[in-house]
Amino acid sequence: MSQHPPMKRRLTAAIAILGALALGPANAESRSVDTAYGAVTIDGQPQRAVTLYEGALDPALAVGANAVGAVITRGGNDVAEYIKPRAGDIAIVGAPAETNIEAVIAARPDIILAPAQTNQQQYQLLSRIAPVVVSNVPMFQADSWEQETRLFGRALGREEAAENAIEDVKARIAEVAALVERTVPEDQRDATLVRWMPQGPLVMAEGLFSATLLQAVGFEVTDNGLVSDGRPHSQPLSLENLARMDQNWVFLATLNADGQQALEAARQTPAFSRLKASGQNQVVAVNGQLWSSASGPLAAKAILDDIEAALATLAP
Amino acid sequence: MNAPLTAPANPRNVVASRSLFLPLVAAGLFLLLVIIGSLIYGAGPVTPRKALAALAGTGSDEAWFVIRELRLPRTLIGLATGLALGIAGALLQAMTRNPLAEPGLLGVSAGAGFAVAVAILFGASTATLTTLIAQVGALAGCSLVIAATRVQGLGNDPVRLVLAGATLSGLLLALTSMLMLMDQRAADEIRFWITGSVAGKSLATFQATLPSLIIALTLVVVVARPLAAMALGERAAVGLGHHPGRIRFLITVTVALLVGAATALAGPLIFVGLVVPFIARAFSGPDIRKTLWLCLPIGPAVVLAADVASRLMAAPAEMPLGVVTALIGAPVLLAIVRAGRMPSL
């Protein structure tokens, strides 16, 4: 039972030490964590966490835990770029749709953090390897990331660090919100979040993590009723319906290496160049790995940085 | 079926004989209807009524914009794709004397698609994609098919040829899936590209394929007569002063140009090259030149009708066009099989 988190992760060290000090020896006792598959008992502070989705990797690193395995991000061959510097040479244990259980074993975890959609059969296999914490947090709510950070923070024996990470993000949200208040007129804060595909746009739901952050800093995000119920993520849209997303701000997520290139491709589409946001130069190209599938305190900070940078161009 | 009774194919027949007049006019009218349909129906808020008002000059700016900038380009691209695939199918079927020889089924489209997938993997983005890559792939696929029909015994066995084509398509599809697994980022673009669609394509792509379409159609005019002669048997064709080897070569190039252009425009669309000549032959009889004339209006009409259906089936989103053509085309394949005997060519 170590009191010292790995020092090589300099960025997280401060938070982690705080957490470790605050928790003190109480850590060593076993505690019960509520998961989607009932209460799971975990002893002390796990040292080797395998995370089976991005929304678990991010909080795990944010609370200063040692993550030894992760799945690739959608549309990539590795963990998402924004988290790569923190994750280091983390072992890849599969893709979001298919976990390679042997790779999980090879990573020798003492805890496994899994997404809500983990099925019974997988859960039972994984439970044989290490305690499995399957998220029981309802997805696509404004505070989903907070709840998941708390859940995984508790599972990792770093509850204090989790609270600190959440507070950090909230402070940052307040900063950016103040910036929005100063720079964007109140009647021009409507925004929409879109992924640009070669054939046209994919409108992302209002409940998506990055969309809830935009809301939190003062933008009014709408999917214009285009994402139907029961389809939480996104909906491919006919170009003819592009006019329905005519907001003052358009955040354009792309998986291409060069977001600017995708923006140019979009601009060449006549239907796109007619949009209000395009005319006002308020189309912001953002990284799709970060904006469309990440979630957690670290992703929150990276997304808030993006928003701040976009607003910087407006500064008088 | 009201196939007009035609005299046995005689290469010296006048191309547009009187019996062809009525079907040609009917098909032309139908095409006109479908074009209007393609301009007024969409997945968006511009309803047929608004669109008609805009066409009459009394509609809103919004409606006029949707028609001019979105529906007109995809209508043009649908026209070109249907034209190219219909004629390519008719040529390939006449040359192989196999009513099932369809560029999609025989793996010509898959060849073009695979070439484009490889190009995307090596960094070409679909926006900068040239028609040339697709045409090179189509040429490779087409040459394989022609080589296969020259294999002894296979040329007379329509099913074996089609199965070989289906197998080739399956192989190329599996290889494409492998490429997609190895590079997830390219996968995103390839996945959207290989389903086949005429939505969101710019007029620039259309202009890029125009020269090769014109060259291909000129070649069709050149080879139509010798091809009709070859229907009488190679010896008869030689007797009439034609060179079967040269004709085959020209047709291979023509089909590759057409299929490559169509694939660059709309992605791999299967069954179009089967459906169009099938309908055309029902009216024209076995004469390839009459069939080709009828393919001119029928090909675009079929693709545009499928595209209109693709917009309406899943509004406000759209169904991939390739899925719709498969749903229309497969029953036609079954109809061909169901017909008493394989219509010989």
Added chain:
Amino acid sequence: MHRHALTMPDSRTLVANAVLLLLVAAAVIISLSMGTVQIAPAEVIRALIGTTEDPTAAFVINELRLSRVVAGMLSGAALALAGCLMQTLARNRLATPGIIGIDNAATAFAVASVVGTGIAIAPSAMALVGAATATALAFGLAGANGTRGYRFIVAGLGIGAIAGAVTQVMLSQVAIDDANAAYPWTVGSLNARSGASVQVLALGLAASCLVTVAIVRALNTLQFSDPVAIALGTRLRRTRVVGLGLSVLLTGLAVSVCGPVGLVALLAPELARTVCRPGRIPLTAAALAGAAFMVIADLLGRTLFSPLEIPVGIITAIVGSPYLLWILLRPSTRSLT
């Protein structure tokens, strides 16, 4: 014809079967000892016979790899047997479940139940319904000609194309999580097999083998013309119905485990025919070859790009297609029937 000549195995077939059995055993042992977790061969054997001290080795070998290898063997054998039966009944080497669209139809029905179109029947049952539907359609459309000639196969091609398009339509209409859940069904993978489906397949395969043994003599007479077969005492209609029923059952159950892994049903009987004595239907050899082929293909898919997996269906397509092309394209005077 002597009665025993149609039932008793000859020495060449016995040898061939023994060799194929060894091949299956070798493929299974290699499969069991390879993976992301390194385990020494000696430890593999200790784990199998239950004397290992290492709980990780026991878990990896007995729970992860063994269940996967068993699923691969069973589905490979079932597909190969189904293919061999259908080829015999149709008197056409190309008439296999994958080619006449049964795989695709079974997949379409299974996907329908996975993505929740309101049809709440287990995927296994739905796959069976799909397989039966496609077969009935192919026969109906082929008309009076029955399974002979090209019409049966081309009808199957069309049915397969429609089923594939319908699957795509369903996948494009549902939420992304449902589409992800249905993904293994569309490519053919052994990773996401469910334990229950494997058990149903095991039972179905065992029952099918028993029934096949009962009709094997009749099946062998089908290689002659109908009058000859009748003269040899075969009840044609009953044999055809039973054989086809088995083929549909095996295909549906196998697809419910591994998805549409088509070419196995064609390649395994081909291989079996080359190693066994000509003039006999190599049912045992085909099943063994199918099991070996599937296990080896899955092994390749697991290890080539480890830790990411290539679905087994992609491997069989890449390995199998060139061979099928060769069969189709080689200038040969031998007929395909």
